Amino acid sequence: MADVFTRAKRSEVMAAIRAKDTKPEIAVRRALHAMGYRFRLHVAVLPGRPDIVLKRLGLIVQVKGCFWHGHHCLKGRVPGLHRRYWLGKIAGNKARDARNERKLRTMGWRVRTIWECRVRRSSPEELAAYLEKMVGRTQAPRGRPSERARGSYPCSRARV
Secondary structure (H helix, E strand, C coil), rough: CCCCCCHHHHHHHHHHCCCCHHHHHHHHHHHHCCCCCCCECCCCCCCCCCCEEEEEHHHHEEECCCCHCCCCHHHHHHCCCHEEEHHHHHHHHHHHHHHHHHHHHCCCCCEEEEEEHHHHHHCCCHHHHHHHHHHHHHCCCCCCCCCCCCCCCCCCCCCC
């Protein structure tokens, strides 16, 4: 099937896709904030610039788009047109996600993922309950605080 847009229009449509401050991400941030959690956004000194960083809990919440990160729901389907390109693109995104998550875990962070489809199909109350379960399972590290917990990061200028 041929594309319904011209090349210029398709380029314009693709350029308008956001990498941060997406509707699902904003919904998660609003819910977490309403629950009393405070966090930082897109911290540049951490691998992959995680979406939401809850420093006191040592937790990172990634809000992933189903299409771009290869989720197994309907929104995560690979288009039939230029299928080889999209399969490679999404596989590369998944590999990068896994690499960044592995680095974050070795730094002592707990990483949780919430998918776009979960956010979109949930009411604000359902989303809050899901996030409470997700965040509630994560407890602040015990004992002596680690370097990360005291605020030491790879870049001395950065504050989280």
